Amino acid sequence: MSMIGLIPRAGLAQRRGRPGKRLILGGGFAALLVALTMANTAIAPYDPLDGDIMMRLKPMFTPAHWMGTDQLGRDLWSRVLAGLPWSLGIATVATLISMVIGTVAGLTAAWQPGRLRNLVNRLVDVIIAFPGLVIAICLIAVVGRGFWPLAITLGILTWPFFARVVYAEALSLMKRDYVLAARMFAVSGPRILVRHILPGLRPTLLVMLAFHFADMLIAESALSFLGLGAPLSAPTWGNMLADSRQYLINAPWMMLAPGAAIVLVVVTLNLLGDGIAKASRDRSRAVE
């Protein structure tokens, strides 16, 4: 099954020749997020895990709690900040695991026709057809619910998507003249892979990386909704969103705080993804 159609080869909207506005905007947001992640405990006004129960469910712009407080009187701004390393961390690790396993598997399948290719492709089919939640529930029952177990579970669930795209892209790259030439000159396999195929995959991988990261962020909140997310007191955005659903009417700011954070990250990633895709397309056009 082809997945190529899913990977945008260009940005939504760019005139040729202009520097990537999206890339700049996305980069700016990303820098802000990284800075907030680094600084988070230093600038958080309160302990994200401790609240004053008498100050519960205070709305936004309450003096001393500009984002409001949650059902245990905890400061939402401090919790959103404390959620940065959790939520972004889980999504980063999950995406990296997914990409590394997927790329290795996809390249292996592309490079080794025959049994190995069959084995990898069948495994990919099986995992994609397998209900992800069943795998998640089983894995979580074994490894627990900390940061690493969640990140690893999400990575294991999603690597086949990378594998499929890498496999298809690598196959087409291998038909290009310079790769065929290298093969003819008996350049060793690994060398061709590293020197010629991987660089060719880079734009696709970068774009996938951005979109996958956004998906992982949403997946974390979905797991929290089903009670399979991070530990109870971990202020992940998914946990905060899952908690907030009981307070939709009388404390909507509880949903707004983590929701806005997730939207900001997703927009950032989309800007970066589109920007990178656009840049690489322009470059390849320039080469042509």
Add this chain to the structure above:
Amino acid sequence: MLFQFISQKQLIRSIAKSGVVALVALGLAAPVTAADNAQTIRVGVPDLPPGQGNPYSALGTPSIYTWAAVFDALTLVDAKGVAQPALAVSWKNTTPKTWRFTLRDGVSFSNGEKLTPEAVLTGFNYIKSGKAGRSPIVRELGGVASAAASGPNTVDFVTKRPDPIFPNRIAALKVVAPKHWAAKGPKGYAAEPVGTGSYKIVSWTANKIKLVAFEGSWRAPKAGQLEIIELPERSARVQALMSGQVDIVAGLSTDNIPSLESAGQRADVRAAPQVMALALPVVRKDKKTKKLVKIDTPFSDVRVRQALNYAVDKEGIAKGVLAGFAKAAGQGATPAAFGYNPSVKPYPYDPAKAKQLLAAAGHPNGLSFTAEVVTGAFPGDSEIYQKMAQDMSKAGIKVTLQKITFPEWLGKYLGRKPWDGQAFALSWNSAPYVDSIRPIGLYSCFNPFTFTCDDKVKGLIIKANSEFDRNKRREILHQIHVANSENPPAVFLIEQIDVFGLSKRLKAFNQINRWVTYHEMTVN
């Protein structure tokens, strides 16, 4: 007249909807005519009975929400823990070990069978046959030696030891239609249940049970139809009630009440016969030797367990998290349960005292441990555990809250995996017979999977179980609560509550230990 008004209103509404999407009117036209002149009470529950219509497959929630409409037992334990007549009108001891129940006259099952002593014995024999391998009733009736009809209208139960609370215990045994049971077996009965209750089931689909009034029931209902709908998500249950799509929803929390009230609906909050606690395991049963062995844990020191009780602001939880609807707990039973000791007070909130006790026990720098909890089971549970951990951190106790699933919890509770010295969430439940002895006995040396064992309590339990005098027995139970407070096996947190949401049009709602009395209710 009344009906005309309703249908007109509904019609107007459906016409209004058709203005939005033409398709909508199509979908809504049907219910308007199908509802006819009958009233339908619609109930949203977290889950339908997992064992379907086999009344021996489970005891409490969620099954009880459905079974209250369909089945009856000989007795029904009321909110004060006293057995009230249901299918039996009276009972007495003919010997210290024999309980004789006189059946209600003229009771029939929804398939036309009559209530007879044989009907009562059908279920009892199944429980005792060994075929009911996994029924929780097996344990509840473990102390019964035999049962037999002693007259055309009486059944005798013989217990192994004198059992003063047997009329409460027998409330767990629902009565099935004997011929239908014989013909269908447990599996067939699960698919086509028949009972003496107010409603009979007409259809049971993946997430909805439709019932109609059983006019011949001894407790015939006022509303013609009942629908029980599975709505697993709590916020969706609230929204279904707010939008007028259901009349009763079970399993809410106090935090949902403001939303309900904002939509003009209301909530019914009352005490549940359960105490929420954090168990502190100190012993476990060795798999090979079958003997109790001590666990190497800081909880072994009674001062540590006392310190943990001092470290939690239970009043703060009751007032802050549960909006003042719940009470702080200081023992393993609620005031409703027989044997509750009103003079045993909850440990006061005293972080300084907690620190002092910890230091005396050899933990001057505090303590850290993991607490394994199951959330989503009781009102506010996730918030309660988090508040507990916050309070403890102020006394230098670092608690990591680990959320686990019920099967994981069960695997440890039933002794397959060790608790490894970690604390775990444990609800001290006196239902179904609302007597202190149930949780106390369960969490004592007598439990093959016990996590705690106090010799003093053990001796008192033996005394209580052979004491027939109600007042003397109560006195012994009081002593047990004192012992369990001085040497606490757990951190007692709060007395649990049940929150039901009710629509404006529902009248005469009542529930007795989660047994919803649908037959008294009407909707207009």
Add this chain to the structure above:
Amino acid sequence: MNPFLLKSVRRLAAFGVFLLGVVTLLFFLLQLTGDPAEVMVGDSGTPEQIEQVRAQYGFDRPLIEQYGRYLVRLSVLDFGVSFANDQPALNLVAERLGPTLLLTLLSIIATLLIAIPLGAWLGIRPDAAAQQAGGAIVYMAQGVPGFVAGLLLIQLFAVQLRWLPSIGHDSLASWILPTLTLSSFLAPKLTRVIAINVTEAMREDYIRTARANGSGLQNLLWRHALPNALLGATALVGAQFAFLISGAVITEVIFAWPGLGWLLVKSTTTLDFPVIQAAVFVIAVLVFIVNALTDILFVYIDPRLRGQAS
């Protein structure tokens, strides 16, 4: 041997290997989750009861023997009865298959109805201000988790306006909100894929040629750009089908929709192995069929692939 027959035999063999992979992975995964005997007897169970149930269901046998028996039973499609209520597991799954397929189909249709016009509009003039704003909204929509979208839709259309029901699945009106909720996940993605493909296609040489030939913009869009964009749509639907079938669980939970996803989650958390096995099997077969169909559809839509279809 007849090449067509050979191809069919190969496909069938691949299907068999695939199914064996799925059921094997499932069997060993489930062993990790816990002991169903404990869940069956519950927290008031006695050690004797647990042992009795273990023996009754054969959980006390060696694992490899259990696996062998499991394969033998599956080979005749015997999934056994639910641990919870003794009803045949396959019946419980079959009962929920209809609603699940209905919701899946509806949300695919809704996704296409939203994404194709919106994507075409965004893609055809990507630099205009209105489109830029629309694109930003699509970006943001991607960051809204499904349950948030669902609860907000219910709050607006069921609670405040009282236009639409939020529970039940027996009237057309009750299909609308669950369909929109499930589409809210797919539609933004597909919109972007289509927008990008349309933009790309409009730049391609043959479109430039068509333009030079004086064809109208409408014609260009319908004749050239959209069919191309549909490739992306087909790929997305194919890739997300497994998600739609079992991942719709959050939508099902919120709307009390009697689908497979919730059955699967519920039976996984209560260790009802026969039901999980039946559900996963049925889902795997469906996904395989849909994947095969999308492959065929691909070749049909994209003439360039016709020669190299395998």
